[in-house]
Amino acid sequence: FSQSMLLTLPPAIDPAGTAQVLDAVLRHHAxxxxxxxxxxxxxxxPEPDAGADPALDEGPSGTASSPEALAREVDELAAGLDPAAGLMVRARSYPAHAGHxxxxxxxxxxxxxxxxxxxxLLDDLAQAWxxxxxxxxxxxPPVxxxxxxxxxxxxxxxxxxxxELPLWDDILAAPDRLPAPDAASPGPYELGTVAEARHLVRTLDSTHTRTLLTGAAERHGVRVQxxxxxxxxxxxxxxxGRDGVDFAAHVEGHGREQQIQDGADLSRTVGWFTSLYPVRLTATAxxxxxxxLARTRDHLERIPDSGIGYGLLRYGAGAPEGETDTPRGPEPADAPLVAFNYLGRFGTSPAGGGAAWTPAPEAGVLGGAIDDALAMAHA
Known part of the structure; x- marks a missing residue:
């Protein structure tokens, strides 16, 4: 289960320099x-600045000349990750060519x-170089x-x-767990595996994106989310196809709710902080x-600290020392089947290259790999 990014390298860097940059960043972020x-x-x-295993792949230069080839190389590098051995990062460099x-x-x-x-990481890669x-x-910069x-x-x-438990119970009491057009019964649902999942991608052009991110949000006084x-x-x-729906959806949050602890500052901390919490959504024809929009905004404003308490309660992260953590909130059978994630805004280099250590335009922003055998958590 990995995330990946194809970055633009600076013109003067060589493989040795790339390896030095990666080593500096891996040492800094434990x-x-x-x-x-x-x-x-x-x-x-481990402790910061401890020795790091080389992350740069020493095999032949990458040949990801197409999205399909790049996906294969992502899978290949992901297969080399070994969390049990502390191998959390793999990388491969691609030489400059044809002026790119x-x-x-x-x-x-x-x-x-x-x-x-x-x-x-992008900021630190640039600073290290x-x-x-x-x-x-x-x-x-320090963590x-x-x-x-x-x-x-x-x-x-x-x-x-x-x-917060009554709030979460109320949200999960939404009657339409999955308001599908052909749902004759409330379940149970067979979600299958990652290999069986189907994907539909739709992209907004720059005009509609600008309207969404600035005009609409400002006009209504709401967040993009x-x-x-x-x-x-x-x-x-x-x-x-119904006149109205009332369902719960899982929302992914960044999880960096540093306001819950005086003095906490997570602006420089690398790790998987993501939170997952349910919201209740309703709409009528x-x-x-x-x-x-007004009802959705009002509901979201009722959720404290962007929902971080839900995961803590559900998985019992605060069990006393010596006791086994047990779920304190709703059982998994009640979990929403609809999921939502707004990652935010990322900049990319202009076509043909651009700023070093930024996402390369031909690959999008964020990719990844996931085991096909994993069970799907959402429909």
Whole structure:
């Protein structure tokens, strides 16, 4: 289970320089060298600046000349990840050609990275190279709150979140778990595996994207996520063919709710912080979009700290030392089947190249690989 990004390399860099840059970043962010033992249930994070195994693949130069070829190389590098051995990062460089800058394919196990982490990593890769290019030892900005420290904070937080249980129970009581057009019964549903999943991709042009990100959000005084969840509610209503729908959806959040702990600063911390929490969405055929938006916004404003308490309560992260953690909230059978994730905004290089250490335009922003045998969690 990994995430990947194809980056534009600076013109003057060679494989040795690329390896130095990667080594500096891996040494600085300890979670990129973490080891996991699923049998023991441990996630061991080494000390910062400890030695890092080489991340740059020493095989032949990459030949990802098409999206299909790139996907194969992502899968190949992902197969080399080994969290049990602390191998969380693999990379492969692509030489410059025909006037285009070289590329770096970076694959990171999802246990060690999330969307916010990529922004930190891109900044640090650029800083490390700037220092190396000028003959200096890389000096990266400090990590204020470590991943380990944040994990302990969450463990202590659980006992303070029990007052939220009625809120989560109410959300999960939504009657339409999956308001499909042909749903003759409320379930159970056979979701299948990742290999059986089907994908439909739709892309907005720049004009519609600009309208969504600025004009519409500012005009209605809401966040982009409010608008997108409203659109989801109305799309599900239309897809269902019903006069109205009332369902719960899982929302992914960045999980970096540092306001719950005085002095916490996660702006420089790499790791998988993502939170998952349910929201209740309703829409009717008769109402105008503005009414759906107002109701969605009001509901989201009732959820404290962007839903981080849900996961803490559900998985019992705060069980006393020596006791086995047990779920305190709703059982998995009640979990929503609809999922939503708004990753935010990423910049890319212009066609043909552009700024070093930014996503290459031909590959999109964020890719990844996932085991085909994994069970699907959502429809």
């Amino acid at each position: 979670v990129l060298r973490a080891r996991i033992d699923l049998d023991a249930g441990t996630f061991v994070i 800058p070289g590329r770096l394919l970076l694959v990171v196990h999802h246990l060690a990275v999330d969307g916010v982490s990529w922004r930190i 700037s220092d190396i290019e000028q003959g200096r030892t890389p000096q990266l 204020t709150t470590s991943f380990r420290s944040w994990a302990h904070t969450l463990r202590r937080q659980t006992a303070t979140r029990t007052a 409010d608008l997108l969840l409203t659109a989801l509610a109305r799309a599900v209503r239309e897809w269902s 008769a109402e105008p979009p503005a009414d759906t």
